[in-house]
Amino acid sequence: MVLIYALNGLYFSAFLFLTSLGLSIILGVMGILNLAHGSLYAIGGFVGAFLIGMMTQSPVPVMLFVAVLGAVAAAGAVGFILEITLIKHMYRRALEYQLLITFGILMLIEDSIKLVFGGESRYASAPFDAMGSVDIMGHTYSTYFLLVMAAALAAGILIWWVMTKTRLGIMLRAIEMDREMAQAMGIPMRSLTIVAFVMGSAFAGLAGVLVVPTTPAVMGMGMDPLIMAFIVVVIGGLGSLRGALLGSIIVGLTRSFTVAYFAELEMPLLFLIAVVILIIRPEGLFGQK
Amino acid sequence: MMKYCYTPRAAIYIAALVVLLFLPQLLSPYHLMLMESGLSLAIMALGLNLLLRYTGVLSFGHGAYFAAGAYAVGLLYMYLPDKFTFENAILAAILASAALSALFGFVCVRHTRIFFSILTLALSMLLFAVLEKAYHYTGGSDGIRVPIPLFFGYEFEGMRRFQFLIGPYYYVVVGIFAAATVTMLAIVNSPFGKALQGTRDNELRAEMIGIRVKRYRWYAFVISGTFCGLSGGVWSFVNGHITPEISNWVFSGEIVYMVLLGGFMIFEGPIIGALLFTYLRLYAVAITEYWMLILGATLIFLVLVLPGGVMGGLHSLFSRLKLKRVS
Numbered sequence: 001m002v003l004i005y006a007l008n009g010l011y012f013s014a015f016l017f018l019t020s021l022g023l024s025i026i027l028g029v030m031g032i033l034n035l036a037h038g039s040l041y042a043i044g045g046f047v048g049a050f051l052i053g054m055m056t057q058s059p060v061p062v063m064l065f066v067a068v069l070g071a072v073a074a075a076g077a078v079g080f081i082l083e084i085t086l087i088k089h090m091y092r093r094a095l096e097y098q099l100l101i102t103f104g105i106l107m108l109i110e111d112s113i114k115l116v117f118g119g120e121s122r123y124a125s126a127p128f129d130a131m132g133s134v135d136i137m138g139h140t141y142s143t144y145f146l147l148v149m150a151a152a153l154a155a156g157i158l159i160w161w162v163m164t165k166t167r168l169g170i171m172l173r174a175i176e177m178d179r180e181m182a183q184a185m186g187i188p189m190r191s192l193t194i195v196a197f198v199m200g201s202a203f204a205g206l207a208g209v210l211v212v213p214t215t216p217a218v219m220g221m222g223m224d225p226l227i228m229a230f231i232v233v234v235i236g237g238l239g240s241l242r243g244a245l246l247g248s249i250i251v252g253l254t255r256s257f258t259v260a261y262f263a264e265l266e267m268p269l270l271f272l273i274a275v276v277i278l279i280i281r282p283e284g285l286f287g288q289k
Numbered sequence: 290m291m292k293y294c295y296t297p298r299a300a301i302y303i304a305a306l307v308v309l310l311f312l313p314q315l316l317s318p319y320h321l322m323l324m325e326s327g328l329s330l331a332i333m334a335l336g337l338n339l340l341l342r343y344t345g346v347l348s349f350g351h352g353a354y355f356a357a358g359a360y361a362v363g364l365l366y367m368y369l370p371d372k373f374t375f376e377n378a379i380l381a382a383i384l385a386s387a388a389l390s391a392l393f394g395f396v397c398v399r400h401t402r403i404f405f406s407i408l409t410l411a412l413s414m415l416l417f418a419v420l421e422k423a424y425h426y427t428g429g430s431d432g433i434r435v436p437i438p439l440f441f442g443y444e445f446e447g448m449r450r451f452q453f454l455i456g457p458y459y460y461v462v463v464g465i466f467a468a469a470t471v472t473m474l475a476i477v478n479s480p481f482g483k484a485l486q487g488t489r490d491n492e493l494r495a496e497m498i499g500i501r502v503k504r505y506r507w508y509a510f511v512i513s514g515t516f517c518g519l520s521g522g523v524w525s526f527v528n529g530h531i532t533p534e535i536s537n538w539v540f541s542g543e544i545v546y547m548v549l550l551g552g553f554m555i556f557e558g559p560i561i562g563a564l565l566f567t568y569l570r571l572y573a574v575a576i577t578e579y580w581m582l583i584l585g586a587t588l589i590f591l592v593l594v595l596p597g598g599v600m601g602g603l604h605s606l607f608s609r610l611k612l613k614r615v616s
Binding site: 031033035086089090093095096097099100101103104105106107108110111112114115223227230231234264265266267268270271272274275278279 | 341347349396399400402403404406407408410411412414415418419421422423538539542545546549553578579580581582584585586587588589591592593596
């Protein structure tokens with residue numbers, strides 16, 4: 001059973017990694033803690049569930065592909081609109097305003113989802129059911145979970161490649177290190193912050209769509225992942241890729257094993273880990289001061 | 290304290306207190322109960338503003354200390370029903386929130402800016418998770434019922450909850466609210482309050498002139514948390530029922546919302562904000578199913594257009610009018 005718990009833990013980790021990646025990018029590049037990140041995740045979930053529900057006749061790969069594309073595009077588009085209308089005014093504002101505007105956006109999006117999709121839950125388990133399960137050393141394990149792990153791995157490699165090997169990523173990291181200096185060097189701040197915000201939002205949407213085949217899309221579905229992503233970002237370090245990866249693995253495995261052995265302790269233990277790390281290393285495991 | 294007794298502010302305070310005392314004759318019972326809820330939340334908003342305005346750190350987890358106060362009352366009723374009197378309950382609320390904020394604050398004050406906000410948020414969620422998961426001790430997500438207590442030996446036997454709330458309890462809330470406001474005013478104008486503002490404006494300079502920055506910030510945190518606990522204790526009777534939701538970060542976000550709505554740069558802003566928020570929320574819920582849309586849009590409007598809140602806006606309006614008259 002330990003193997004299954006470990007696999008489950010890795011699945012949680014994969015999922016957390018996708019969620020926290022976007023939060024981490026936005027925090028790193030823009031210095032804004034986006035409280036509405038969970039709501040962008042929910043947009044991804046609802047759009048994905050809607051699309052899967054529309055295409056019950058299509059083959060599973062097509063269904064998944066369209067759902068993922070639609071959800072990522074929707075979350076990215078909403079992120080784009082938010083950035084150019086609201087967030088762009090916030091870079092020079094005090095912390096309380098930055099946090100409160102994203103808190104306002106959270107309320108706005110939650111109710112807009114209700115307005116667009118209705119308040120009821122949406123089930124979209126077709127891809128999960130159709131993919132069946134595989135046999136891993138005598139245990140049956142859902143193929144879909146493996147797919148999510150692969151997707152997270154691919155997303156991680158992609159973002160690592162973009163951040164280290166491309167011009168775009170190098171400019172983004174320059175902004176992260178020193179805003180003023182980056183601006184002085186002629187880096188186009190305005191368009192790059194938009195890119196970062198859209199990228200972060202799109203990742204939230206991706207995480208959202210990947211979860212709906214396993215659990216239905218419900219109102220407030222983004223709240224728990226948001227808090228989990230906070231914990232991951234806190235453990236890993238604000239705005240660090242390696243940190244997000246390591247943080248996800250720590251949180252995912254801890255969660256899976258505590259759920260298995262002492263289910264009651266799951267959430268308290270995670271917050272405790274986050275708090276302890278914040279106390280001894282406030283910048284996180286891989287963060288810079 | 291004497292020097293505050295002869296200012297226009299004192300006159301306004303006394304006028305406001307008189308209005309508050311006559312409200313039961315003016316308002317319908319329903320609005321009176323809302324007022325009670327608003328006034329008890331105002332105590333908490335004042336507490337949060339001691340950190341935000343005077344210490345320069347933003348807590349996104351003050352729901353935890355509010356919950357500590359409310360749960361102290363609830364747990365006292367659950368485990369020591371024979372000791373369940375109003376004075377014991379409020380004392381328990383104050384002690385529990387002071388102890389919890391001393392513990393959490395000790396950790397938090399080592400950090401500032403976003404780290405402080407995230408840490409306070411994480412700690413309040415820790416309490417939320419404990420309150421929800423420790424089902425056998427705290428009632429879990431069902432929460433705890435809070436009945437009418439004994440009042441200094443006086444029993445409200447046979448009185449209905451509703452009558453109790455619109456009758457005697459209203460004056461109790463007003464009394465505690467007034468005392469809390471005057472106490473907070475004294476704190477922010479004391480040498481301690483001035484020292485706090487010094488640490489906010491320039492931490493290094495404050496340290497250099499001999500203010501023990503972290504120690505002072507910690508004291509401010511404990512005072513602030515204790516105000517929240519008092520608020521939670523008073524509010525628990527108004528609401529009659531407490532659930533872990535008050536320790537969730539969303540509730541803490543609403544507290545910050547209240548403070549900003551009223552205007553955090555003005556001492557009385559948070560009070561106005563708490564009252565306005567209570568009514569705004571109620572009306573939003575009453576007119577539409579999509580009340581969060583209204584609250585969210587209002588918040589965004591505030592941040593973009595009226596960052597000084599309602600009181601800040603009025604203040605700048607008045608000073609502009611004054612300028613016009615002069616010129």
